[in-house]
Amino acid sequence: MQIQQFVTEVQRQPVFRQDGKRAPNKPLTVLFALGLAGRCQRVIRYADAEQRLTELLIRFGPPRDNPKPEQAVWRLRDREHRRYRVWYIENQERVGTVGDDDPRLSDLRAHAAFGLSDEAYELFAGKPHIARFAAECIADELLPDTEREELLEAIGLGGEDFADATQAQQADLELHLTEREQVLSRRSRRYAAFAKKVLAAYAHRCAICSVAPKLGERHFGLEAAHIRWVQADGPDTIPNGLCLCRMHHVALDRGAITFDRQLKLDISPHLTRSGGFDDWIGRYYGTRLQAPSRAENHPHEQALDWHRSQVFKG
Numbered sequence: 001m002q003i004q005q006f007v008t009e010v011q012r013q014p015v016f017r018q019d020g021k022r023a024p025n026k027p028l029t030v031l032f033a034l035g036l037a038g039r040c041q042r043v044i045r046y047a048d049a050e051q052r053l054t055e056l057l058i059r060f061g062p063p064r065d066n067p068k069p070e071q072a073v074w075r076l077r078d079r080e081h082r083r084y085r086v087w088y089i090e091n092q093e094r095v096g097t098v099g100d101d102d103p104r105l106s107d108l109r110a111h112a113a114f115g116l117s118d119e120a121y122e123l124f125a126g127k128p129h130i131a132r133f134a135a136e137c138i139a140d141e142l143l144p145d146t147e148r149e150e151l152l153e154a155i156g157l158g159g160e161d162f163a164d165a166t167q168a169q170q171a172d173l174e175l176h177l178t179e180r181e182q183v184l185s186r187r188s189r190r191y192a193a194f195a196k197k198v199l200a201a202y203a204h205r206c207a208i209c210s211v212a213p214k215l216g217e218r219h220f221g222l223e224a225a226h227i228r229w230v231q232a233d234g235p236d237t238i239p240n241g242l243c244l245c246r247m248h249h250v251a252l253d254r255g256a257i258t259f260d261r262q263l264k265l266d267i268s269p270h271l272t273r274s275g276g277f278d279d280w281i282g283r284y285y286g287t288r289l290q291a292p293s294r295a296e297n298h299p300h301e302q303a304l305d306w307h308r309s310q311v312f313k314g
C-alpha cells in the first residue's frame, strides 16, 4: 500500500450525506488510529479508547449528544462484498451484533481492540511526519482551514514539522508533496477571489464587531468565512460568505456562534465565559449582524440553517 492509496481509501467514505448533513465519524476514527500509528501504537482496546474517541467525535463532528463511536469502529471493518484495506479489529468474532449491524457494546468493550491494518500501519509506524501528511490530506475534506490544525493536534500530530523528517522519509513523499503544493495553491487563489468580493460587500468591517483595521489606506485583519463550508459544497458566493475578524471567523467555524434567519447572533451555551467574554462576544448576543447594504448580498437562509444544524454547538 502507498500513502496516496491510504488517503484515497479513507476518502472513499462519504463525509456528507446527499442532503448536506455531516457524517465524518468514520474518517475521524481512522485519523484517531493514524495518530496512534505515528507514535508506534498498533492497536488500542476499545474500552481504553472509547472516552477519547467520543471527545474527538463531539469536538469535530456535527452537534449531537451521543456520537456513537462504536458504530464507526465497527462499520469500518471488512464485510462481505466489501474490502476496506486500512482497518483492523481484533477479536471481531467475539462481538455480537444487534439491529442494523450495530455491535453489542458490552462485547466491544470486553473483547475488541482496533487500529490500522498491518499494511497501513507499516506506512506510518514511528513516522509522525508521514502520518501528519496523510492526516492533512484527509482533514482537508472534513473541516475548514481554521479547524484543521486543531484536529491534527487532537490526534497527536500537531506541531510536526516536515522539515524534521529524515531524508529518506522526505524522498518517499516528494511526488505527493508536489501534488499537494498544487492543491494548496489552487485553494489559496480560490479563497483570494472569494475574499475580495465578500470583504468589499461588507465594506471591509467585521459583520459582528465592526472592527475595520487599516494601515494607511490598506485594510488588514479581516477574513471571508463560508457559512456553509466549501467541504459541504458551500459556494463561493457573497450570500454564503461573511466578512469577519479572525476571532469571530474561528468562533463561527468552531460552532461557538451562529445566526438565525433574522441574522441575529446566537451563542453556544458551551462557550466558556473566559477573559473578556462580554467584550468579544457576549455583548453582541441577539444583535443583528451588519449585513451588506444590498439585500441580494444578505446571507441565504439555507446556508444559515445548514450552519445551525451541522456546526453550531447549541
Ligand SMILES: [Zn+2]
Binding pocket: 206, 207, 208, 209, 210, 211, 244, 245, 246, 247, 248
Ligand atoms: Zn469581529
